[in-house]
Amino acid sequence: AVQRVDLAAIRYHLGFAMEKRGKLNEAANEYARGALLGGEDADVAQKALDALAGKVDIEAALKKAKTDLAGERKKEAMDASVSEPTPEFKLVDTQGRAMDQLSVAKGGVTIIDFWASWCAPCREEFPILQRLFTRYEKDPTVRFVVVSVDETLDAAQQFMKEGNFSLPMAHEPRGEVARKFAVEGLPTLLILGPDG
Numbered sequence: 013a014v015q016r017v018d019l020a021a022i023r024y025h026l027g028f029a030m031e032k033r034g035k036l037n038e039a040a041n042e043y044a045r046g047a048l049l050g051g052e053d054a055d056v057a058q059k060a061l062d063a064l065a066g067k068v069d070i071e072a073a074l075k076k077a078k079t080d081l082a083g084e085r086k087k088e089a090m091d092a093s094v095s096e097p098t099p100e101f102k103l104v105d106t107q108g109r110a111m112d113q114l115s116v117a118k119g120g121v122t123i124i125d126f127w128a129s130w131c132a133p134c135r136e137e138f139p140i141l142q143r144l145f146t147r148y149e150k151d152p153t154v155r156f157v158v159v160s161v162d163e164t165l166d167a168a169q170q171f172m173k174e175g176n177f178s179l180p181m182a183h184e185p186r187g188e189v190a191r192k193f194a195v196e197g198l199p200t201l202l203i204l205g206p207d208g
Contacts, residue, residue: 020046021053027060040064040073048077050132050198081133098204099192103157103182106169111157111182120153122204126195128162129171134199138177141201145179156180161187161198 013022023046031039043064046057061070098113105111116122125141127134141158148154158179160168165183172181184190193202 018045018049019053020049020051020057022046023049024053024057024060027057031060031064036064036068037073040068040070041076044070044073044077045081048074048081048132050130050134054132101189101192103159103184103189105157105180105182106165107180109180111155116155116204119206120155121206122155123157124193124202124204125156125158126161126190126193126198126200126202127158128160128198129167130162131198135171137199137201138175141179142175142177157182159184159189161185161190 014026023042027039027042027046030036030042040061043057043061047054047061049057061073064070098116100113102110102112111122123141123144125137127137129135138158141156145156148156156179159182161184162168163185165185168181168183171177172179187195190200193200
């Protein structure tokens, strides 16, 4: 199942099976990965991992899960690198600034990140995105927009406010633009070159 789709719920159940078989280290690894994947059952996986404290090194399990996920995401990003034209899209950030495929093609680099406030990996990614945005904010050849797919704009704005994040944000609860870019999971970071 995890080879088809890597979800917290699947990792939790796999961890549960390992724990019942007495394979506590393997269970901790599965729970940790489930907790880091976010989404449904991430909290359940985290609680199951916490319950193993004192029996296994849960910090080592979390570190391994983070390292594994980072390596896999890097490989996925490199495998997903494409030389196709940018699909037609239109986004308007919360400040009223528009972005579409034509503005992307005018030159420079455009960074678009699809995320949600409930997504644990998104929450880990945001401080990094903020540092990059702060570094390149005055550079006219680098554009940023973070696209929330939260159900409500309030949830996204609250997350941005709590984290003191100042990245330009668009809200797209129906995910139409995300589908045009073939987004399959969150977060998804796209770096569009000057040729789109």
